[in-house]
Amino acid sequence: MATADTTLPAGAPHSADDVVADPRRRDYMQIGAVAFAGIGAGVIALPLINSMNPSADVLALSSTQVDLSAIQPGQSIKAEFRKQPLFVRNLTPAEIAAAGAVPADSLRDPQTLEERTKAGKTNWLVTLGVCTHLGCVPLGAGEGENxxxxxxYFCPCHGSAYDTAGRIRSGPAPLNLAVPEYEFTSDTAITVG
Incomplete structure (x- = not known):
């Protein structure tokens, strides 16, 4: 009986254990695949993350300039800051005295007028025109308003009443009208935000 020739050509592997792939090629392929996946993830994630950035119109509203020169003592104006009403009030000496006569510890949200205004500029009260109860816009900043x-200020929605310093005095509102970050850029102008 004839036997099969089991001789292999020279250089051919003799068994499965003898088959060894080139390790450098495998590493190159793995690094290439990971890099390709990483670049692909970046290409997909970048527009997604960029879509979460504020739009140009929101960035434009991130600060508001207010000219104070036309506001007479005892007057208020309404402006807009980040799509919310902003009240700027030029307090009279009598309004400043009335706010100072109220003991801060008797208030629901204890703050003095000095804590709510800038040093040396206690006649300028800058607050957000949003009631701290349910977000209605209080009256009192416009000519002839209650x-x-x-x-x-007086909130017509549920009857919260604020004094000349924007502090809650009666009604359901838990806190004073919020004072945003602002600074005087001159004696007659402020930048809010």
Whole structure:
């Protein structure tokens, strides 16, 4: 009986254990695949992350300039800051005295007028025009509007009344009108935000 020739050509592997792939080629392929996947993930993630950035119109509203020169003592104006009403009030000496006569510890949200205004500029009160109860816009900043029993602001939605310093005095609102970050850029102008 004839036997099969089991001789292999020279250089051919003799068994499965003798088959060894080139390790450098495998490493190159793995690094290439990981790099390709990483670049692909970056290409997909970059527009997604960029879509979460604020739009140009929001960035333009991130600060507001307010000219104070036309606001007479005792007057208020309404402006807009980040799509919310902003009240800027030029307090009279009588309004400043009335706010100072109220002991801060008797208030629901204890703050003095000095804590709510800039040093040396206590006549300028800058607040957001949003009631701290449910977000209604209080009256009192416009000409002839109801200023409430304390001469400041009055929220017509649920009856919260604020004094001339924008502090809550009666009604359901838990906090004073919020004072945003602002600075005087001159004696007659402020930048809010």
């Amino acid at each position: 200023k409430g029993p304390f001469g400041g």
